[in-house]
Amino acid sequence: MGLLTPSDLQAIGLTLRVAALTTLVLLLLGTPLAWWLARTQSWLKKPVGALVALPIVLPPTVLGFYLLVLMGPQGAVGQWTQALGLGLLPFSFTGLVVASVLYSLPFMVQPVQNAMEAMGTRPLEVAASLRASPLDSFFSVVLPLCRPGLVTGSIMAFAHTVGEFGVVLMVGGNIPGVTRVISVQIYDHVEAMEYGDAHRLAAVMLGFSFAVLLALHLYNGRQRRGTAE
């Protein structure tokens, strides 16, 4: 790792912390949301599904701009966080995690929702006939059966957060150790014409992203073979 500068290493550490925490929050929030989307008959299903998918198509600048305004002192979210004594979210680690949760939401929710829909209602009916409570069957039937979806969602959400750039650039304020993630660090190197540093860090990102996607494909391939047997 001698090739990377201390500030590069700091950016890598920060990025991993943001991505890990984001993935954890998404598991806790995204799983019930995916469950609701998979099971509901409500007319709200389609609009909510579209809302969840928005970050896939929205430019990060739109998300970043809205977050900057909403989380600012005049924004609805900003007034709320101030009233709760949390202060303002832009330029903070917490703010970065909040932004990342929104930004990576579909990457968690969609695979989990797909897995839950593919499972069908049959396992739940069996669980109910064995007198399992809905909560019990959710934890002991649904989650184990949907594990491939949860694993895929977690990996995608983690990797997508590591690759986040535009939103961070707009709400981060480029603070070392707090909001200067790898992608912003690379951008800084390029802008300052430190191409050697940019190359080394970019190569790390390339290697990491490829390894993650390869691992995901291998995992999915094994799952499919597993169910076929």
Next chain:
Amino acid sequence: MKSALKVLACSAAGWVFSAACLAGEVQVAVAANFAAPIKAVAAVLEKTTGHTIRLTLGASGKLVAQIRNGAPFDLLLAADTQGPALLEKDGLTQPGSRFTYATGTLVLWSADATRVDARGEVLRSGNFRKLAYASPKVAPYGAAAVQVMDRLGLQAALAPKLVQGESIGQTFAFVQTGNAELGFVALSQVQQGGQLKGGSMWVIPQSLYEPIRQDAVVLRRGASNEAAQALMQLLKSPAIKDLIRSYGYAA
């Protein structure tokens, strides 16, 4: 009717070939602090010559890096002298075209009308959460802000509160939205027609930072561009110098 058709044909042809119709077009890279004045200058240029300006705004250092890597600009209005000088040394400019079109003024500004006092004591009070400045590596106004904090002996005290914009334009956005209560921005961003547009500010004494002399230079591509030459002439005219001064520059 005929002239309307001509304009239409011209702009259609211009769109397809981006070639020389009667009125030319100049592709200008402009340091973010000069965003407001260049739009006023563009309006004058278009009215007097028919030439139009296509603007690309950014931090000075970034624009220079882009030009060195082949960005297709005719003209650079930088926020410093080093960038244009570097391009000149690299042989990327029209020889002899470099000149200082404005000298910038750094201010400490808040969107809150009561926060900044006329002597900048608020910086020492520490009575704020975030202080925004532009990336000193690429934005001369950011480098000037670092000098100010240094000469006031406040660099260590302010360090935990600093947030960095990638250009003076983004820095202004951080302060304008109130996410940073204070920020080092260009006077030209908060003043128009000699009046503060809103908020409160401290015009930082020149003794606290090196003068921000801003150079313009014609790039190689612009040497044969009539619109680029016309814009350079315009920037040197007394009327435009007055206009530039009204945004808070020395010109």
